[in-house]
Amino acid sequence: MKFMTSLALSLMIAPASVWAADCQQPEAPTVPDGASASYDDMIAGQQAIKSFQADNKQYLDCMDKEIKAAVTEAKTAKTPEERSAAAERHTDMVNEFNAAISEEEQLAAKFNSEIQEYQAEQGN
Numbered sequence: 001m002k003f004m005t006s007l008a009l010s011l012m013i014a015p016a017s018v019w020a021a022d023c024q025q026p027e028a029p030t031v032p033d034g035a036s037a038s039y040d041d042m043i044a045g046q047q048a049i050k051s052f053q054a055d056n057k058q059y060l061d062c063m064d065k066e067i068k069a070a071v072t073e074a075k076t077a078k079t080p081e082e083r084s085a086a087a088e089r090h091t092d093m094v095n096e097f098n099a100a101i102s103e104e105e106q107l108a109a110k111f112n113s114e115i116q117e118y119q120a121e122q123g124n
Contacts, residue, residue, distance in 0.1 A: 023062035025096075026055035028103060031110045034117030042118055049111055056104050063097045 029048035032041045070093055074086035 023059055023066060025059050025100060026052055028052055028107050031107065031114055032118075034114035034119075035121055037114070037118060042115065045111065045114075049107060052107065053104060056100060060097060060100060063093060063100070067093045067097065 029045070029052050031049075032045040034042070037045070067090060070086055070090035074083050074090060077083035077086055
């Protein structure tokens with residue numbers, strides 16, 4: 001019985017990434033260096049970023065469902081420990097969700113900067 005209680009508690013406080021196993025965060029692509037990239041490199045970089053953004057949207061949609069499930073879990077928890085674990089899971093997932101948005105914004109900003117550098121190199 002003690003083992004089952006320990007197992008249940010460890011599962012409740014597992015990191016959000018363990019709970020959201022179906023939500024696969026995409027890997028950000030490498031942004032081409034605008035100072036040395038060719039036109040084709042820049043277009044390939046743009047396509048890779050657009051693909052990443054589409055994959056990241058799917059990840060965020062999945063995480064949103066998991067976040068809502070954690071809220072429901074907290075509301076329906078039978079014990080203070082379960083409620084606390086669900087609240088912690090919710091917080092962890094919201095943090096991961098926000099980090100994924102920040103990563104996408106930073107990637108877009110970096111690519112925009114590299115586009116400006118590419119255009120400067122081309123004399124545009």
